[in-house]
Every structure is written in structure tokens, then in C-alpha cells.
Amino acid sequence: MKNLIVLALLFSAQIAIGQKYFSKTGKISFYSEAAMEKIEGHNTSASTVIDAATGAVEWGVLIQGFKFEKSLMQDHFNENYMESSIYPKAKFKGKIDNLAIVNFSKDGQYIVNVTGALEIHGVTKTVTTPAVITIKGGAVSARSKFAVAIADYKIEVPKLVADNIAEKVNIEIIADYQLMNPVP
Amino acid sequence: MRKVILILLALGVIGAGIGYYMYNKPVASLEKKKADVEATSDEIIAAYEADEKAADGVYLGKVVQVTGKVSVVTEEEGIKKIQLETSNPMALIICEMETGTETGDVKAGDMVSVKGMCSGYLSDVILVQSTLVKK
Numbered sequence: 001m002k003n004l005i006v007l008a009l010l011f012s013a014q015i016a017i018g019q020k021y022f023s024k025t026g027k028i029s030f031y032s033e034a035a036m037e038k039i040e041g042h043n044t045s046a047s048t049v050i051d052a053a054t055g056a057v058e059w060g061v062l063i064q065g066f067k068f069e070k071s072l073m074q075d076h077f078n079e080n081y082m083e084s085s086i087y088p089k090a091k092f093k094g095k096i097d098n099l100a101i102v103n104f105s106k107d108g109q110y111i112v113n114v115t116g117a118l119e120i121h122g123v124t125k126t127v128t129t130p131a132v133i134t135i136k137g138g139a140v141s142a143r144s145k146f147a148v149a150i151a152d153y154k155i156e157v158p159k160l161v162a163d164n165i166a167e168k169v170n171i172e173i174i175a176d177y178q179l180m181n182p183v184p
Numbered sequence: 185m186r187k188v189i190l191i192l193l194a195l196g197v198i199g200a201g202i203g204y205y206m207y208n209k210p211v212a213s214l215e216k217k218k219a220d221v222e223a224t225s226d227e228i229i230a231a232y233e234a235d236e237k238a239a240d241g242v243y244l245g246k247v248v249q250v251t252g253k254v255s256v257v258t259e260e261e262g263i264k265k266i267q268l269e270t271s272n273p274m275a276l277i278i279c280e281m282e283t284g285t286e287t288g289d290v291k292a293g294d295m296v297s298v299k300g301m302c303s304g305y306l307s308d309v310i311l312v313q314s315t316l317v318k319k
Contacts, residue, residue: 024278024308025260044263045280047306064245064303065280065312071209078245085245088304 019052019104021140021177028061028173032166039073039165041066048175050133050142055099057114059092059173081155081165082121091119094127102133109134114144120153143174213282215315217247219299225252225277229270232305243302243309249317250277251297257287266290266298266314275307279314287316 026046032039046061063084068074078084094116096102102110115128131144147168150157157165221243223231228250231239252268255276259265264281279298281287290296300314 024306025258025265044260045265045278045303045306045310045312047308060306062303062306062310064301065310067312068211070207071211072207074211085240088240088244089306 020049020180021052022049022180023047023175023177026059026061026173026175028059028171030066031170031172033170034164034166036163037165039068039077041068041073041077043067046173046175048142048177049180050096050140050177052102052104055096055102057092057094057096057116061090063088063090081150081157087120087122089119090121091117092127093117096131096133097128102135104135104140105138107135107137118148120148121155123153125152140177141175142177143172145170145172147171211313213315214247214299214301214313215282217299219249220246222249222251225250225268226271228277228309229272229275232309233272233275236305240304244304246302247299248302248311249297249299250279250311251295252277254290254292254294254296256292257290266296266316267308268296268298275309277309277311279311282313282315285315290316 024047025044026048028043028046030041043061043066045065046059048057048059050057063082064078066074066077068077094114097113097115099112102112110133112131112133113128114131115126117124118127127146127148129144129146131142134141134143147170149168150165151167223243228239228243228248231242250268252270255267255269257264257266262283264285264287266279266281266287268277268279270277279300297317298311298314299317300311303310303312
């Protein structure tokens, strides 16, 4: 009987190690707080995957899926700044630097660092950001906040509206992950 | 002379009013807009899987009316999504419904037509500001 329990534990541990988690309802919001105007956009259909074995993290989001309060904000965002018909997606591909501290089979909040390549507006930059992975009753969620300087991504703001758009835009991401079923 | 000034002033106020209105205009609903493209969920996913760039040329940023079989209807924090099956069991057309849209008794297995703005392809094709097309 004891052996059986040990075997079962070993087996479940094995499964836990090889797991990938995904979400197609990741939320990405950005906040531009400039002297003249506050602008925020929200996307609720980002895709993301975390590989618990390797610590690989991926995010993808469609630029034209961001929602705004005002129509003009949405138009300017897509046409003038993000040029979303040429660059329809933003992507992140990276890794959890300190994966060892995360125990995916134990409830808790794990503060990690994630480093990787962030692609916005066709420009790719290496970024590192802290993130929080929360495990609760087997459910995995993650969130992070970081800022990007829009000039780094070759997003040009005309002088005339320089007071309306922040040079650094704050980005918040959050996702509740589901276990990815292995493809049979 | 005074009249001219008054008229100019009035025009200025009207102009400012229109400017203010335009500036604050909320994102327009697509419900009354005619679809730019009509297609089935299978056609859209097949186009994206064959050549994403070419498919973006046809669908991205356009008002697309898609017809397909409902896989699931979800609601999370007030955001409803009607997800349509495609010929690929791993890929869906995810239609994010416009805030406040009623999805009525639409359920898995129903054939529906949904109109929305195509925001592109991740591993699924996503439409935003979607509304149900009444038959």
C-alpha cells in the first residue's frame, strides 16, 4: 500500500513537471498619463503560454483588439502610432529567470523575473520585468506591470500633441491559465 | 461690422462645439454598418493558415460577417465571447461581443452569423465589437 502511494506521488510529480499552461483570455492594458490627457486601452483576448518545465513564457496580442473610451483615440492609436495594419501584433517571448523558486504544485505567490524579447511596432527589444505567479488550488495565474518608452519602439509622436501622449507608457498584464491538454 | 464679428464668433463657438463633440465621440457601434466581407468560419481560418499576410489583407481591420457553428459562449467580467468552430479542431473564431450585447439563447451547436471587426490571427482569429446578425 505504502509503495503504491509513493508510486502515485512520483507519478503525479512527474506530470506536474511536464506541464504547460495557456490562456486565450489574457488581459493587457496600457496607460498613458501625459500632462494634457490620460489615455488607456484594454485588450481581453491575448494569448499566452507558460511552460512549467522550462520556464518559457510567451504572449501574443492583436493591436486592433484594444478598446478605448473615445473613437479618435482608437483611430490615432491604430493609424498614427502603432500602424496596426502593417504591424498587427505585439509579441513577447522569454523565460522565467528564477524558475526554481516556483513550485507549480504548491499554493503560493511567487515573485519571479522574466527576461525576453518584446516586439512592438515591428521593433524588438530585450526587457526584464518582475512578475507574480500565483498558484491556488492548482490554478495558475500571472500578472506583471512594466513601462515602455515609446521612442524605443520607433513610435513617433508629433510635437503638436507631445503633451497628450506620455513618453513612458505603463503596461499591465494579467492571465488566468488553464492546463494544456497534450495533443493525442 | 458688429454683425460680422457676431457671426464669426457664432461660427467659432459652433466649430469648437463640433470639435469637442468629435473629440469625445465614443467608439461607434458596428451594428448598423454593412459588412465589408462575408465568409464562413472555415474559409477564414483556412485563409489564415495558408498565408497570414494575404489573409490580413482581406480581413484585418475590416467589418467581417462570419457564419459558423458555435463551439461555446463564454462570459467573463461582463465580456461575452461567442466562439465558432472551424475545420481545425485547435482553432476558433473568437468573437468578442460589443459591451451590452445580448446573446440570447445562443448555445453550443447553433449555426449563427456574427459581425465584427477582425483584429487578426493569433492561434485563433479574433473579431472585436461583434454583434449577432439577426436572421
